[in-house]
Structure formats: structure tokens, C-alpha cells
Amino acid sequence: MTTGNDRPRAALAEVHILFHGYAKAGDTPSVSRVASTVAFVREGDVRVIIDQGMLPDPALLLEALRALGESPATITDVIFSHHHPDHTLNAALFPSARFHDHWAIYQGDTWTDRPAEGYELAPSIRLIETPGHTRQDITTLVGTPEGIVAFTHLWWSAQGPTEDPLASDLAALHQNRARVLEVATLIVPGHGAPFLPSESTPR
């Protein structure tokens, strides 16, 4: 894996966490309570949502956006970190956005093939392919004045699990965690609050 080229070209983006996700047991064994961490990234005219949920109530996302002076109509792009419903369910909140995943961009009825690897939404916003949790996982690397933020499902939360119990390919997961740790100064995991990577971060 190359790592030297992963750094976004610019460091001009602004990052906000709209909702801190979680994944926990429900009242009965067949029920889980799960919400994705939802993020918003702004650079110039580009306004991006990353992983709009499952959430306990989509209104929570809309209120957090409104507090930033934004609305569903101003969102230009949505990124799916991967295809699981806990990260993709609320997509219809953003009818005019371009949607990005590992292999295409979708808008209206237009499906445009492209690999995510190295794709730039803006000079500070870059996608890389990081399979492991699923084969479709991508990580969004964002350059900010404070450092490089990685939005990724390679970690569920700062508290674990150390080994992803649902991983489709653990060897790839470990390889891609190491790749992201080469460049990221802050990790925004799939189901938790942002955390600073350290020597004890599982890789």
C-alpha cells in the first residue's frame, strides 16, 4: 500500500460532527440499537455529509445542520463509508446531492462509474479505498488547518472492539488501519466520538 500520496492536497476544509453514533445491545437478543456517526465537511462551495444514518430521529441531523446555517438543499455531496443500512438509510433526505461510494457517483438517475481511490471532492477532501469491514469500505481524508481528519469504519469507536467482529477480511482491515494511521491526526470512527490516534490505537 502506498501512503505518501494519501495526504489531501490542501488543508482548507472545516469539519463538524452532527451526531455521535453508537452500537449497543437492545432489550432482546435479536435487537441492536445502532446509529452512525454523522459528519459535515465544508470547503468553498462543496458541502458534504458523511454517513447520514440510521439515527434515532433524522430531525437531529437536520437541526444540527440548521445550526451551521445549512439545510438539505445546500448539501452538494453525500459519502457512504460502505453499504450497510446503519450508514445509508437516510439518503433520501438529500434529493439533489451527488452520492459517492467505492465504485461510483450517483445523482438523480445518473450512475457514473469511477474508482474511489484518490478521488477528490475538493482540494482538501479525498477518498481512499480501505476494505476490511466490508469489501466496499472507503475512508474520507480531509485536510483542515488543524490536521488531517479520517472518517472511516476501520474503527467502530475509540473503545473498540479491537477486532471487528463483522469484518469480511481482517488482514485487509489491519493493513488499512495502518495506512490511515500514517496520515490521520484525528479519527472519526463509524459509531463513536472522534479520537486522537496513539500507540495504543488498534491497527
Ligand SMILES: [Zn+2]
Ligand atoms: Zn457496517
Ligand SMILES: [Zn+2]
Ligand atoms: Zn456501522
